[in-house]
Each structure stands twice: as C-alpha cells, then as structure tokens.
Amino acid sequence: DAGVTQSPTHLIKTRGQQVTLRCSPKSGHDTVSWYQQALGQGPQFIFQYYEEEERQRGNFPDRFSGHQFPNYSSELNVNALLLGDSALYLCASTSSYEQYFGPGTRLTVT
Amino acid sequence: QKEVEQDPGPLSVPEGAIVSLNCTYSNSAFQYFMWYRQYSRKGPELLMYTYSSGNKEDGRFTAQVDKSSKYISLFIRDSQPSDSATYLCAMSVSSGGSYIPTFGRGTSLIVHP
Structure with missing residues (x-):
C-alpha cells in the first residue's frame, strides 16, 4: 500500500513566479491537508480539502490556493512567490484525527 | 504567546x-494530543x-497528558541512536x-553511542 506521495521533491523558483505542488493521498483516504514548514519550525496549516471542496483554511493569503480531484489527489498553487515562501511543503492524508504525511516538497525562492 | x-x-x-x-499549551479546548517524529528531510x-x-504506553514510548496543567510529555526508554530526530x-x-x-516547533534529539 503506497503511502502519501508528493512531487516534485524539490524545486527552485524566482520571486514573483508561480508554482504548483502535487500530492496523492494514502489509498482509501479522501481528505488532504497542506502544511508549510519553515526551517526550525513546526508545520503550519494552510488548508484542507474534502470532497473536492476547501473545508478549512489556515491563516495564509489568497496567493495560496488548492484543488482536489475526483481521485482525491490534490494540488497546491502559490502565486507571486516571495522569498518568505521558501519552506518544506507537506501534504497529509487524513483519517479522522490521524495525519499521514508525505515526504514534502522543498521549495526555494531566490 | 504561542498556543x-x-x-x-x-x-x-x-x-x-x-x-x-515536553510541551505546554494555552488552549483548554484541545482534546487530542499527538507526538510526531521527523527525521531530517522527511515528513513527520x-x-x-x-x-x-493520563499515560499511554507503546513499546519504549510513553505519552503523558496533564490537562489540568496544560502539559504533555513523551518519554523514550532505552534510547537508541536511531531515535535521533x-x-x-x-x-x-x-x-x-x-x-x-496545531504543532509545536519541535525538539531536536541527539542520542550518541
């Protein structure tokens, strides 16, 4: 049984560009959450998708948007990248209170 | 003050x-308490x-929650270098x-041989 997968593993973007990150949840899980983890910090909740709808959102600007597909996979889009967006972006596949995290995508904005 | x-x-x-x-928290509404381990360059x-x-034990790990003090702990017995995370x-x-x-910022643990 494949766990949570994310792509790409890492990427480098220039300030002002746009980026799309992808996530596939664990088999049978229909809820996906996205987190931003800055260096030396705990993960910060961005938003959660369930049944292709954004169910809950953390304290992140509208530059951060997402999508969930019928097969439960999900995308995170970030527009107008800032240097401060450099972080590890984690996707979590959710089953009630348990969050199963993927390996993350390391984004560097220069 | 962080939550x-x-x-x-x-x-x-x-x-x-x-x-x-250990962790302390300020929001008395918290009901569920978790501990995650994160190795370098991996997800939690x-x-x-x-x-x-109360206490919950799983092998070498024991989680303890004191809601009255808003304090939780994780104990690791017989720590191993592989516990470094x-x-x-x-x-x-x-x-x-x-x-x-809501996550804490994490504690870096180093177990040396």
Whole structure:
C-alpha cells in the first residue's frame, strides 16, 4: 500500500513566479491537508480539502490556493512567490484525527 | 504567546538514557494530543496519540497528558541512536469532523553511542 506521495521533491523558483505542488493521498483516504514548514519550525496549516471542496483554511493569503480531484489527489498553487515562501511543503492524508504525511516538497525562492 | 510551546533543544543524551520531551499549551479546548517524529528531510511520522489525561504506553514510548496543567510529555526508554530526530508535539480540537493539529516547533534529539 503506497503511502502519501508528493512531487516534485524539490524545486527552485524566482520571486514573483508561480508554482504548483502535487500530492496523492494514502489509498482509501479522501481528505488532504497542506502544511508549510519553515526551517526550525513546526508545520503550519494552510488548508484542507474534502470532497473536492476547501473545508478549512489556515491563516495564509489568497496567493495560496488548492484543488482536489475526483481521485482525491490534490494540488497546491502559490502565486507571486516571495522569498518568505521558501519552506518544506507537506501534504497529509487524513483519517479522522490521524495525519499521514508525505515526504514534502522543498521549495526555494531566490 | 504561542498556543503550543516546545523547547527546540537540541537535547543530547547517551545511548540507553531515558528521554523526556515536553510541551505546554494555552488552549483548554484541545482534546487530542499527538507526538510526531521527523527525521531530517522527511515528513513527520505519527508516534503516539492520546485523548484523555493520563499515560499511554507503546513499546519504549510513553505519552503523558496533564490537562489540568496544560502539559504533555513523551518519554523514550532505552534510547537508541536511531531515535535521533526532531520530535513534534501536536494537539487539536474536533471541528465538524475535522481535526486540524496545531504543532509545536519541535525538539531536536541527539542520542550518541
């Protein structure tokens, strides 16, 4: 049984560009959450998708948007990248209170 | 004041030592308490989950919750070099069937042979 997968593993973007990150949840899980983890910090909740709808959102600007597909996979889009967006972006596949995290995508904005 | 406070360490111990990791929190609505382990360049991995006050044991790991003091702990017995990682505490409330955890910043643990 494949766990949570994310792509790409890492990427480098220039300030002002746009980026799309992808996530596939664990088999049978229909809820996906996205987190931003800055260096030396705990993960910060961005938003959660369930049944292709954004169910809950953390304290992140509208530059951060997402999508969930019928097969439960999900995308995170970030527009107008800032240097401060450099972080590890984690996707979590959710089953009630348990969050199963993927390996993350390391984004560097220069 | 952050909702969840956790000392970042690093905490360095010899192999075989008992490790104590702690978090305090301010939101009395938190109902679910979790500990995650995160190795370098990896995503967090759920170690322990507790709901009520008291102790929960799983192998070498014991999670302890004291809701009256808003304090949770994770104890690791007979620590091994492979336990070297960052340990994140997390806690959540139930909101419409959704459990969004609030994480501490993590404590870096180093177990040296």
